[in-house]
């Protein structure tokens with residue numbers, strides 16, 4: 001299992017109570033959907049935060065996620081197919097390459113992609129409209145700065161580069177600060193939220209220093225909303 005997959009699978013059960021930011025952005029993403037697309041593809045569906053906010057009829061919805069535990073807790077529907085697959089795998093590209101969709105959605109997931117450009121390229125052949133929201137590497141930026149480590153997720157620049165190649169896009173960058181009563185709660189949130197992805201990569205000593213020196217009472221998040229139309 002890769003570290004991101006393991007992180008989400010280990011925390012699948014607690015995920016719904018530790019994902020306030022993801023819930024806010026997935027709701028906003030669903031609200032932005034124009035019209036009533038009939039065939040929808042969603043990448044990194046998790047426990048169904050986007051799907052739960054779809055309030056119109058569709059004929060087919062394919063939701064994919066590589067965590068079996070997440071797929072198991074996703075809501076079910078007669079027109080919904082849940083596929084436990086890695087969006088970076090060749091299997092995924094083969095699976096969708098002959099299909100057509102009216103809309104592709106993705107919330108808080110594609111920042112983990114190892115080859116975003118390849119995904120967006122494949123998507124541009126199967127769908128003319130995409131609505132996505134991705135975390136950027138500015139999430140937890142003070143933590144990465146203090147610990148001298150690099151965020152494991154994509155930067156805004158890298159994200160834009162991939163999307164601009166295949167779609168004409170509108171971008172909206174939003175910053176959120178999530179406040180905590182104390183440091184323990186703040187650091188527990190990072191562990192359980194699934195945003196940090198990699199398992200604990202800091203040494204115990206470094207982690208302790210970080211805990212002591214973190215100057216903020218809140219965690220920083222940055223997300224980018226992307227609306228793309230096929231060029």
Ligand SMILES: C[S@@+](CC[C@H](N)C(=O)[O-])C[C@H]1O[C@@H](n2cnc3c(N)ncnc32)[C@H](O)[C@@H]1O
Pocket residue numbers: 004005008009019022023026043044045046047048049050064065066067070085086087088106107108109112113194195
């Ligand atoms: C932060 S959660 C977001 C879940 C959901 N979209 C939401 O808004 O709450 C990210 C999801 O992406 C999935 N994911 C991450 N990398 C993936 C990959 N390479 N292939 C498929 N799913 C992936 C994780 O398993 C996890 O369920």
